[in-house]
Amino acid sequence: MDKQTVWLAIIAIGIGTFALRASFIELGGRFALPAPVTRALRFLPAAVLSAIILPAILRGTEGGLNFGIDNPRLIAGFAAALVAWKTKSVLATLAAGMGTLWAMQALI
Amino acid sequence: MMDSMAKAERKDWIEGARVMLPLLPGAVPFGMIAGVVASNAGLDALAGIGQSIVVFAGAAQLASTQLIADAAPVLVVILTGLVINLRFAMYSAAMAGHLSALPRGRRWLVAYLMTDQSYALSILRYAARPEMGLPAKFAFYMGGAIPMWAVWLAATAAGYFLGNRIPASWSLDFFVPLSFLALIVPSIADRANATAALTGGAVAVIAWSLPFNLGLFLAALAGIAAGYAVERLFPAQGEPK
Numbered sequence: 135m136d137k138q139t140v141w142l143a144i145i146a147i148g149i150g151t152f153a154l155r156a157s158f159i160e161l162g163g164r165f166a167l168p169a170p171v172t173r174a175l176r177f178l179p180a181a182v183l184s185a186i187i188l189p190a191i192l193r194g195t196e197g198g199l200n201f202g203i204d205n206p207r208l209i210a211g212f213a214a215a216l217v218a219w220k221t222k223s224v225l226a227t228l229a230a231g232m233g234t235l236w237a238m239q240a241l242i
Numbered sequence: 243m244m245d246s247m248a249k250a251e252r253k254d255w256i257e258g259a260r261v262m263l264p265l266l267p268g269a270v271p272f273g274m275i276a277g278v279v280a281s282n283a284g285l286d287a288l289a290g291i292g293q294s295i296v297v298f299a300g301a302a303q304l305a306s307t308q309l310i311a312d313a314a315p316v317l318v319v320i321l322t323g324l325v326i327n328l329r330f331a332m333y334s335a336a337m338a339g340h341l342s343a344l345p346r347g348r349r350w351l352v353a354y355l356m357t358d359q360s361y362a363l364s365i366l367r368y369a370a371r372p373e374m375g376l377p378a379k380f381a382f383y384m385g386g387a388i389p390m391w392a393v394w395l396a397a398t399a400a401g402y403f404l405g406n407r408i409p410a411s412w413s414l415d416f417f418v419p420l421s422f423l424a425l426i427v428p429s430i431a432d433r434a435n436a437t438a439a440l441t442g443g444a445v446a447v448i449a450w451s452l453p454f455n456l457g458l459f460l461a462a463l464a465g466i467a468a469g470y471a472v473e474r475l476f477p478a479q480g481e482p483k
Contacts, residue, residue, distance in 0.1 A: 135310050135313060135316070137286070137289070139316050140285060140289050140310060141289060142316060143306060143310065143316050143319045143320055143323075144289060144292065144293045144296050144297060144306075145296060146320045147293075147296075147297050147302060147306060147319075147320055147323035147324060147327075148293075148296035148297045148298075150320070150323070150324045150327070151297055151298075151299055151302065151323070151324065151327045151330065152350075152353060152354060154324070154327050154328065154330040154331045154334065155327075155330040155331075155333070155334055155353040155354065155356040156334065156349070156350065156353035157330075157331050157334045157335075158331065158334040158335040158337070158338040159334050159337055159338045159341055159342050159349050159352060159353055160342075160349065160353075161338065161342075162338070162342040162343075166335055166338075167331070167332065167335045170470075172332055172335065173470060173473065174466050174467075174469075174470045175328065175329055175331070175332040175466075176332075176435075176469070177434065177435060177438035177465060177466045177468075177469030177470060178325075178328055178329050178462065178465075178466055179301075179329060179425075179426065179429070180426055180429065180430055180435045180436075180438040180439040180442065180465065180469065181438045181439065181441065181442030181461060181462050181464070181465020181466050181468075181469065182325060182326055182442065182458070182461070182462045182465070183301065183326075183422040183425060183426045183439075183442075184422075184426060184438075184439040184440070184442045184443040184446070184461075184465065185442040185443055185445065185446035185457070185458050185461030185462060185465065186305055186418070186419065186422055186446070186458065187419045187422050187423055187426070187443065188443035188444075188446055188447050189446050189447060189450050189457070190308075190416075190418060190419035191419050192447060192450075199447065199450055207416060207419075210416070211419060211420075211423065214420050214423050214424075215423055215427055218423050218424050218427035218428060219427050219428070222427075222428040223424075224268060224271055224272075224421075224424040224425075225271060227420060227423060227424035227427075228271060228275075228417065228420050228421070228424060231416065231419075231420040231423070232416065232417070232420065235413055235416055236412075236413075239413070
C-alpha cells in the first residue's frame with residue numbers, strides 16, 4: 135500500500151473515530167441510544183476481537199487455514215489463551231504466546 | 243476564573259490522574275506492539291507513530307495496521323477500524339448526560355481523548371459522587387485521560403523504533419492476535435459474552451475466504467446477535483444491571 139493510501143486510511147479512521155466518540159456528547163444528551171442497542175454493543179468487543187484472533191492463529195504458511203497440530207500459531211495461540219485465562223496478565227499472555235511460537239518454529 | 247474554583251478543580255485533576263495511574267502500565271505493551279507492528283508493516287515513522295495521534299485507539303490501530311500489511315483494500319481497512327471503534331458511540335451516550343454542557347472546545351477534547359479506561363473510571367466516579375459539578379467532572383476526566391494519551395504515544399514511538407531493528411522472521415505480527423487474546427479472555431466471564439466470542443470466532447473462520455474482510459463483519463453481527471440472544475434467554479446470569 136503506498137504512502138498516500140496509508141494516510142487516507144489513518145485519517146479516515148481518525149475522523150470516523152472522533153465522530154463516534156463525539157456523537158452523543160455533541161447531541162447534548164437530547165437523544166439516547168435505545169436500550170437494546172446499548173446492550174447489543176456490549177458484545178461487540180468480544181465478537182470482533184475473537185473474529186480477528188481465530189483466523190490469525192489458524193493462518194497456515196501457505197495462505198490457507200491450518201487446523202493441524204503442525205501449525206505453530208495454533209499451538210501458540212492455545213497456550214496463550216490458557217495463560218490469559220489462568221493469569222489475566224497481559225505480559226504473561228504475550229510471553230507464553232511468543233515463546234511457544236518461537237520454540238515451535240525452532241523445532242519444525 | 244476564581245482562585246478557589248481553580249484550586250478545587252486542580253484537586254479533581256490530580257484525583258483523576260491518581261486513579262488512572264495503576265492502569266497506565268497495562269497500556270505500555272499494547273502501545274509498543276502497535277509501534278512494532280506498524281514498523282514491520284512498512285509504515286514510515288510519521289505514519290506509524292502519527293496514527294497514535296490521529297486515531298488514538300489501540301485495537302483499531304492494531305487491526306488496521308495488520309490489514310495494511312496484508313495489502314487489504316483501503317475501504318476494508320477503514321471499515322474494520324471503525325467497526326472496532328463503534329463501542330465509543332456507546333461510551334459517548336453514557337458520558338453525554340454528564341459532559342454535554344461543556345463548551346465546544348472542551349467537549350471535543352473529551353471526545354478525542356476517550357478510551358476504554360478514561361470512560362470506565364469517569365463514569366464510575368460520576369455515579370459514586372452525584373454532587374460533582376461540571377468543572378469537577380471535566381477536571382477528573384482530563385486528569386486521567388492526558389497521562390493515558392502521553393503513555394500511549396511514548397509506547398508506540400518506542401515500539402516503532404524497536405520494531406525497526408527486529409527482523410520479520412521473528413513473526414512479530416503474531417503479537418496482534420496475542421494482544422487481543424490478552425484483552426478478551428479475562429473479559430468473557432459471563433455466558434453471554436462467551437457466546438458472542440465463540441460465535442464471532444467460528445463465523446470468522448467459516449467465512450474466512452469471503453472477499454473484502456466480509457467474514458469479519460458477518461462475524462461481528464453474528465456474535466452480537468448470539469450474545470444478545472443468550473442474555474435475553476438466560477437473564478439470571480451475567481446481567482449488567
